Amino acid sequence: MKISDEPAFVLHARAWRESSLLVEVLSANHGRIGMVARGVQSPNRQALRAALQPLQWLRLDLDWRGELARLIQAEAVDVAPRLSGDAVLSGFYLNELTMRLVPRGEPQPNLFLAYAQTRQRLADPEQSLAWTLRRFERDLLDAIGVGFPWHLDRDGEPLDPAARYVVDVEQGAIKVLTERTAEERRFSPSGRALLSLAADELPTEEDLQSLRIPMRVLLQHHLGARGLKSWDMQRLMRRGSKASGVRQ
Known part of the structure; x- marks a missing residue:
């Protein structure tokens, strides 16, 4: 199958054989695609090699006949965002999560749009990184297909903003009926936090923090036993900050 002028974002690229790359992209009309970019590490193809960087927005011409497509041509649509600080790890996380959970060859137009918006937000220092990633x-x-109505509980009733909820992988939000310890509350976001997520409205800092662990639990379930390298990197960075006395 020939694909021409296909918009796509680069998720990952790694060396393959002497002068080629194996590249994963998220495309507008065909979802995640794995492709071989032959000969792009040779001196006379530096421009094409430079275009195959993570987060880069491209237009692709492909020949797709098996599991992996063959890259014919790629043209950069814009300049990939120049991230710094925590945004660098966030960009790595964005791509790793997409590669791990999105199957190849299934069109994902809504996710493509969400990725484009997230990419733009990561480059904006005025945007909250935590909120950008939760969205x-x-x-x-x-x-x-594994989400649920974020504004409703497992019985289909509207969430109570003042209540606490456990987010169950299969059932969705389950109201907590008894008082919980401080440790247990870390796993139980408020209804107000979940309603903010459903409405795409920036929550308070406390509510935003309460969403991190429940979302991590949901993702870990679908990822399986093997977590993400970006999570490991984040843990190492936090340990290093604590050891040096730096507060985050």
């Missing part, structure tokens, strides 16, 4: 996690889970 993308929500959109990804919805896109692959």
Whole structure:
């Protein structure tokens, strides 16, 4: 199958054989695609090699006849965002999560749009990184068919903003009926936090923090036993900060 002028974002690229790359992209009309970019590491193809960087927005011409497509041509649509600080790890997380959970060859137009918006937000220092990632996690889970109505409980009733909820992988939000310890509350976001996520409205800092662990639990379930390298990197960075006395 020939594919021409296909919009796509680069998720990952690694060396293959002497002068080629194996590249994963998220495309607008065909979902995640794995492809071989032959000879792009040779000196006379530096421009094409430079275009195959993670987060880069491209237009692709492909020949797709098996599991992997063959790259014919790629043209950069814009300049990939120049991330710094925590945004670098966030960009790595964005791509790793997409590669791990999105199957190849299934069209994901809504996720493609969500990825484009997230990519733009990561480059904006005025945007909350935590909120940017929670929104993308929500959109990804919805896109692959394992999300749920974020504004309703497991019985289909509207959430109580003042209540606490456990987010169950199969049933959705389950209201907590008894008082919980401080440790247990870390796993139980408020109804107000979940309603903010459903409405795509920036929550308070406390509510935003309460969403991180429940979303991590949901994602871990679908990832299986093997977690993400970006999570491991984040843990190492936090340990290093604590050891040096730096507060985050």
